[in-house]
Amino acid sequence: METPAIPLPKDEREQQILDRLTVIRDKLLLLKRDRTKYIRTQDVMELYDQLVEQVKQLNHIRKGEHKAENRLDKVLEGCLQLISLFFMTIGRTTEVPAAYALTSTIKRLLDHLTEASLFSPKDLTSISNTLGRLEGIIQNADSEHSPYLVELLAQREALCKSMLANLRKQLDQLDEPLQAVYERLISIMRSMSLANTKAKFSVSEVQKFKSKLKEIQDSMVDGKFVDPEGKELRGSEVVSTLLGRCLLWSDIVLERKGIIPDAFQDKYTILINIRNELEKLSITQAWSLRETDLYDFQRQLDKIDEARVDGNWLDQDGKPAELYVHGTLLYLIRRSYGYIYYLMNSSEPVSEALLPIYNQLQTLKRCLIEVQNSGGVGSVRELYPYSMKLNSIDNMRVDGKFMVGDDIPEGQGNVSELLAECFDLNYELRVAAEELEDAGKETPPSQPAA
Template sequence: MDTPNLPPPLDPREQPVLQSLRVLRDQLTLLKQDRTTYVKSSDVMPLYDKVVEQVKLLNEIRADKPTEDNQVDRVLDGCFQLLSLFFMTIGRNNEAPAAYALTSTIKRLLDHLVEVDIYSEKDLAHISQTLERLREMVKAASSSHSENFITLLSNRIEVCQRSLVTLNTRLARLSDEIMPTYEKLISILRSLSLANTKSKFSATEVQKLQAQLKEIDAQRKEGKFVTVNGEVLAGDHEVSELLTKGIYWANMVLERKGVCPEPFREKYQTLVEIRNKLEKLSLTQAWSLRETDLYDYQRQLDRIDESRIDGNFVDSEGNFAELYVQRTLLYLIRRSYAYIYFLMIASEPVSEALLPVYNQLQTLKRCLLEVQNSGGLNSLDNMRVDGKFMVGKEIPEGQGSVIELLSECFELNYELRVAAEQETDD
């Protein structure tokens, strides 16, 4: 669970707090692992109150040293991560504790964007909207949750906001005219990294992306991105640099064909497996995700991310990873954090116990909307000519089956309307 680079508490008064938090984290972990029943508010709230009580004690101990950071903080973070995901699981997504895990993931994403300086306006816009929503959520909860916890959450949101401002400032260097080219290059770079980490490497796919880079390069005049009047566009240096990175990366990916060197193979396989599982969850999220499942993925990623030395991955002998490995592993980590972020955002404010009903209603709603958008049953019936469905002047085979199905739909529609009217009368 823990990353061992944090020291134990020096103040002996923190030791009981550490032990209590470890017990609470273990209880939360056991609750997370129990699939025999649905998680309820009555399971979560007593544990939440006990963790907040430990925060109060810790703040009293650290009144004169508020910036202390040791193993107590790591275990406390684990407790709040789990509690936050439990709040989502029980459908209390709009309450302040649910924001904690999301702020952690946003912080990771922003740190990586600052590190690589490769991101788009869309990336920042979505995160900005989410932070604003979290800020409003925390503000509204100030009277119903511990002051210490609200302060902690507010500080985490503001840390993310400062990173966001820095990133937006970088993007402001680019003119509106050059921005579409920049966005296209971002998309190509990400597509190259995806192709590089697929189970079956496709040289053709990479070559097509390489051709797009050459097309963008051909748009330059004497190595510069210019206006129709020949003036160098604001942001030319940044976009030209990004283009150079893209061409270099495409050549490297083609050369290496998605093969990670042996010293980093295990770490690579672990990250690919995490990415693939999260991708699968993103496709089946409504039916298969318990939000607390994200905790284990998050912690695995955190451990790998934090194992870097001065930003570099190292092998078992302490050797730094070469550029190809560095870029490949960082892409997988960033992609996985992005999946976790969107899975949290997509979480519905519905208790786990009600999710099966909610999901069935969502499916039914989509079906009804399809019928509505296509003009309903009457519009289908009106397509008939002399009782037959025509395609041009032809009468295709299967008229009987289609007409029988249409009749059954009319009958079901009638029965539902009668049932609804009877319930209204009752």
């Protein structure tokens, strides 16, 4: 495992904790890589308890005082990140440890939004909703979880809320009509960046976006955004500056046509591959995602992101990347963190062992709702395939539980509740179909005209 060049702890007691944490981290990595069997709750909890014990000892040594970061902090961060993703994988998504990885990703996103000053109200609303959910998890934390971890999460959540409030202030400086223009410009900027990183560059696609920018520019009066009475709108200068950035970016993208210099080609290739893999997972995540896999993506992204010097990447000669390269690489990093945020947020409160059943029931529920919304079925016979599938899943239970070997995986309540919902929908459709059939029997056939 590659560890950044950060000094070892000077305190002998911290060195001993570092050694034990390294063993725990390696065990977590081995467990993560084993695809031959699903991840069991008891295996995760055993390592979690070991980790909490080391955190307790470290807290006792430092007594709340710690200034310089050393290797121990980095390894501890890796352990907490991994254990958090393991809690998601086993379906314990509403517990404190599961929230840790999400706060890390939110902090990254907010750092980037603040740095770039490119964000829309939708971005902030989504993050705000997630932070609200995490706050509920922290407030309802039980005694099973380390007070240190609960306190750490509360601090991180408060920091994220503070950063979010600062971003909101920037949007609040815009008059309402300009907020819509601002959001449209953000959307165009992101669309151009996406077009710029496609396998095949399309000049016409980017030109269309540039035309939309020109339309917005043409709506200005003497270089300002004004209301119907001709009065300058509040925030006109901010939106005008953003429009200028968008137009400049469109010109640069059309000139460079997606070609990255050799000096930064390696980073670009890595980031393109990460973005593409995460995009695939965002489409198929219900069937193919093991949350612990996100750790490797995060680590690669963090490494490239943290390699910047004064906010920019340097080539082999120490020269900073030009605006085109800088903007392209940053877009890919931000897009990838965005996918990771989405995938973590979409994590189901069900163990990966039960996910195949849970996903089948989700599909069945969607189908039954679709049938119901389209007017139901003409006869009970049409419901046979749904009934047979539901009964086959119901028959998998042993004493009311879905077992995997001798284990009872997490998420039993969620799967049983979803199964019950499907049975209810199926029953409602059957009753409606029976009433339809009975009504057909009672109606006498029409007599032929005399």
